Amino acid sequence: MDHTKRQPRKQGWRFVLLAVAMAVAISGLIRSLWIDVYFIPSESMEPLLGVGDRILVSRTDFGAEPIRRGDLVVFDGRGTFAPLNSGKGPVADAAAAAGHWLGLTGSDTSYVKRVIGVPGDHVRCCGADGRLTVNGQAIEESYVYPGDAPSEQRFDVVVPEGRLWLMGDHRSRSADSRSLLGAPGGGLVPVERVIGRPVRIIWPLDRFAELPRPAAAATTSKNGL
Template sequence: MDTTKRQPRKLGWRFVLVAVVLAALIMGLVRSLWLDVYFIPSGSMEPLFQEGDRILVSRTDFAAEPLRRGDVVVFDGRGTFAPLSSGRGPIADAVSTAGQWLGLVGNDTTYVKRVIGLPGDTVVCCDLDGAVTVNGRALEEPYIYDGDVPSQQKFSVVVPPDRLWLLGDHRSASADSRSLLAAPGGGLVPVERVLGRPVRIIWPLDRLTDVPRPEPTDLTAKDGQ
């Protein structure tokens, strides 16, 4: 039996398979080092991000310029916001991981919040006008969800070295550092857990837009000092 006619077809499939594997490896490298895609699973960051948005996350922005108050960050919440293990089993975890990689579902251990307190800051809620204060000065927060107050929960926190105090923009619908005051770590996230900064909404197409960084805010001195 003559098999010479079937050889090109076999080579063709092998080429396609190798190309797909290489493309996946390159995409994985890009997403682990430079850019990633994150699915917004809730409305805790409205109005900036809406449930179902897909955002492009830069993993290198904070290497070029340090974190500052007002930055929106994507971070690994294991050990602070999330348990160390999902406990769903290997098959369910594998399916979930595939969906997360494709940007189709949210990640149980990855979160997006806004930096309110940097290492060394004293963050308090609230002053007589109802504003969150940082180092004794009222924080201007134009990004808060319309109709929300800065916080209905009172708190006073001194942010330790290498930690961050993080809140959602939709304060009444956000589980954030305030919710974990009594938990181990007190809701403070290690700086090293920050994965990157959202730079663009890429889906849905009618919400396609860049996500600019806020202007630097100087709150290093207290009022009257």
């Protein structure tokens, strides 16, 4: 039997498999250290982010500048937004992780919300004019979904050190810090749980657009953030 033709073919497949493995490893390293892709599974951040959008998330933006009010953040919600035991079994978890890694599905534990209060802020709903107040000052929220009230639920919270008060832009469709006031942590997400900042919508192509950071708010917290 002539083995001279099989040997180059085997080597070719090995080369292809090695190249694929290296590409996956490099992609994983980039996504774990610098930039990642997330799928938007819900209406909670409309009109800015729609169901099915894929967003590019920078993991390094908040290393250069601190998180501030108005920022969009992707964060790990385990222990706050997500149940402490959110697993569905090893096979289902592996399939979900693969879909999330490929940007095809959302994550059961990662969320996108907007920062309304930073450590030291006194956040309240609502003032006499129906707007949220931060440290006694009414805030402008042009990003709120048209027709939605700033909040139908009343709250009065002082954000502790190392935590954030987060809300969705589509207030009537968003489960956020308001929904978890009676839960462990009171809906306040640890700053250390923030994964990064959404910087661009990359899919679908007709929605390809930058997601710039908002201008810094004039309101100051007790910590001066």
